[in-house]
Amino acid sequence: MSGLFAGLPRRALVAMGVFLLLLLLAPWLVNAYVLSILVVVLYYAYAGQAWNIMMGFAGQLSLGHSLYVGLGAYAAAAVFVKFGVNPWLGLVVAVVVTTAMGAIVGFLAFRFGIGGVYFAILTIAFSEFTRIGFDHWLWLGGSGGLFLPVANLSSNDLVNLRGAPVMFYYVILAMTVAALAFCRWLLASKLGYYWQAIRENEDAAAALGIHVFRYKMIAVMLSSAMTAFAGVFFAFYYNNLFPEQIFSMGRSIEIIIGPIIGGLGTLFGPIVGAFVLNPLADGLAELLQWVGIDVPGVKQVFYGFCLLLVVVFLPGGIWPMLARRLGLERGH
Amino acid sequence: MALLEVQAIGKNFRGLRALHDVSFSIPEGAVHAMIGPNGAGKTTCFNVMAGVYTPDDGSIHFDGKPITGLRPDQICRAGIGRTFQVVKPFPGLSVLDNVVVGALNATNSVARARAEAMRVLELLHLAEKAAHPAASLTLPERKRVEVARAMATRPRLLLLDEVMAGLRPTEVDEMVAVFRRVNQETGLTILLIEHVMRAVMALAQHIVVLHYGEKISEGAPRDVVRDPAVLECYLGEEAL
Numbered sequence: 001m002s003g004l005f006a007g008l009p010r011r012a013l014v015a016m017g018v019f020l021l022l023l024l025l026a027p028w029l030v031n032a033y034v035l036s037i038l039v040v041v042l043y044y045a046y047a048g049q050a051w052n053i054m055m056g057f058a059g060q061l062s063l064g065h066s067l068y069v070g071l072g073a074y075a076a077a078a079v080f081v082k083f084g085v086n087p088w089l090g091l092v093v094a095v096v097v098t099t100a101m102g103a104i105v106g107f108l109a110f111r112f113g114i115g116g117v118y119f120a121i122l123t124i125a126f127s128e129f130t131r132i133g134f135d136h137w138l139w140l141g142g143s144g145g146l147f148l149p150v151a152n153l154s155s156n157d158l159v160n161l162r163g164a165p166v167m168f169y170y171v172i173l174a175m176t177v178a179a180l181a182f183c184r185w186l187l188a189s190k191l192g193y194y195w196q197a198i199r200e201n202e203d204a205a206a207a208l209g210i211h212v213f214r215y216k217m218i219a220v221m222l223s224s225a226m227t228a229f230a231g232v233f234f235a236f237y238y239n240n241l242f243p244e245q246i247f248s249m250g251r252s253i254e255i256i257i258g259p260i261i262g263g264l265g266t267l268f269g270p271i272v273g274a275f276v277l278n279p280l281a282d283g284l285a286e287l288l289q290w291v292g293i294d295v296p297g298v299k300q301v302f303y304g305f306c307l308l309l310v311v312v313f314l315p316g317g318i319w320p321m322l323a324r325r326l327g328l329e330r331g332h
Numbered sequence: 333m334a335l336l337e338v339q340a341i342g343k344n345f346r347g348l349r350a351l352h353d354v355s356f357s358i359p360e361g362a363v364h365a366m367i368g369p370n371g372a373g374k375t376t377c378f379n380v381m382a383g384v385y386t387p388d389d390g391s392i393h394f395d396g397k398p399i400t401g402l403r404p405d406q407i408c409r410a411g412i413g414r415t416f417q418v419v420k421p422f423p424g425l426s427v428l429d430n431v432v433v434g435a436l437n438a439t440n441s442v443a444r445a446r447a448e449a450m451r452v453l454e455l456l457h458l459a460e461k462a463a464h465p466a467a468s469l470t471l472p473e474r475k476r477v478e479v480a481r482a483m484a485t486r487p488r489l490l491l492l493d494e495v496m497a498g499l500r501p502t503e504v505d506e507m508v509a510v511f512r513r514v515n516q517e518t519g520l521t522i523l524l525i526e527h528v529m530r531a532v533m534a535l536a537q538h539i540v541v542l543h544y545g546e547k548i549s550e551g552a553p554r555d556v557v558r559d560p561a562v563l564e565c566y567l568g569e570e571a572l
Binding site: 188189190193194196197199200201203204205206207208209210211212265 | 382384403404405408409413414416420421422423424425429432433434436437440442445481482485
């Protein structure tokens with residue numbers, strides 16, 4: 001991990017340091033409402049980073065990442081509610097379950113040569129039938145939902161993940177920073193090179209000695225394992241889980257729209273995307289409500305509009321353009 | 333014993349007989365060429381050797397071990413590097429990173445792979461282009477990136493599929509010099525498919541001629557180009 005900051009220009013390090021400091025001080029700088037938005041922003045930055053490993057690095061389009069969020073959330077919540085298992089141990093269960101699911105999806109697709117659009121459809125199919133399965137799994141509440149005992153907000157208990165929003169804010173901030181560092185390390189490793197080679201051209205990658213199946217499997221399993229963390233966070237932060245919501249395709253789209261708008265395959269793309277999209281969408285919804293217009297789905301329309309703008313004017317995403325303007329190195 | 337031993341391989345695509353009963357061998361350290369008119373089966377033959385296709389008949393041995401039916405990545409790791417006739421660069425990666433991917437076949441250390449990649453780029457006069465995205469290169473440059481990538485995997489046998497096509501005569505001579513140097517210095521065995529006879533005559537010690545998927549001639553270059561069967565397939569019967 002020694003070379004983690006190697007090759008970054010000085011001003012990039014300073015900018016990153018200032019930004020991180022602001023985020024660390026945020027609970028003292030902003031009110032509870034803004035902090036709750038920041039939690040959502042960081043949640044999508046983290047989940048987007050996990051998704052980016054599959055699509056941005058290895059070129060495998062998953063349109064069903066809510067599957068891994070949902071499985072992770074339900075696994076940890078279930079063992080917590082039903083057996084009183086500590087959330088950190090529950091996280092282990094969640095990661096195992098989710099990675100196994102990722103392995104099944106990956107094996108079916110890559111073993112039988114399902115690629116491109118068909119792979120994306122397969123990921124949708126898996127998240128959809130898992131949603132329907134959970135809708136009818138009465139032991140876990142079925143479509144009526146699974147509820148965690150509501151936290152006592154006056155004391156923070158990191159061991160049991162019960163506490164005030166500020167504690168959750170720091171947890172998700174730590175997760176996002178760790179994910180960024182981890183992905184930077186991945187991208188500069190042999191694994192990262194091999195993933196990018198597969199993304200750019202599978203036949204050429206194979207001709208250079210790369211076992212394409214194995215490296216695609218690693219990408220899917222790592223991405224799903226990382227997404228499980230987001231699911232566990234979601235469960236203990238919101239305290240309620242409904243299959244209809246958590247496994248929905250809309251949630252998958254919300255995860256992937258950040259990295260696409262921020263910059264696919266770049267390290268800061270998911271973070272920039274999340275920071276640009278969520279506050280703007282929330283602000284727009286607030287503004288419309290304030291002037292007396294209450295339109296359901298205004299966020300989705302806004303996301304669609306942003307996607308349109310980026311596809312037409314900034315096909316590489318916001319971050320590569322931003323990095324060039326600021327004189328920083330692109331991506332890694 | 334020969335480094336590569338191809339025995340009676342055959343390959344059919346539905347009704348089309350692309351290869352039939354083709355045998356040849358290449359001793360370690362040699363430079364051989366494979367020629368033939370368009371559609372003769374040369375690239376199919378390469379793809380069978382490189383593991384893209386499994387042959388319907390026959391067998392291939394490399395360094396005494398059977399490699400028939402192995403996957404392309406296994407064949408690369410066994411020590412056979414190849415280029416593609418229709419170049420397949422990694423367009424989004426820099427020229428250096430393209431070659432680093434190849435070099436990682438021989439090492440797990442990215443730092444060592446970068447050093448090796450830089451060495452190969454210098455050998456192929458691509459060092460100034462190292463930081464450019466591969467998508468920005470001209471076709472002859474992309475062909476050289478293909479060669480660099482394949483050479484960086486540290487193969488014992490290098491299969492070159494028409495890497496001279498589209499080059500100016502001086503550039504052909506430059507490439508010929510590079511391959512001759514690598515062959516002499518490292519003992520790398522080379523099999524090239526080539527239409528540019530200037531390169532074939534300068535490099536190859538032995539030529540295999542394919543026509544309609546069959547081997548119609550083989551031998552020393554100056555004998556092969558006088559072989560009536562070869563002249564007939566290239567120029568037609570009346571020309572003789």
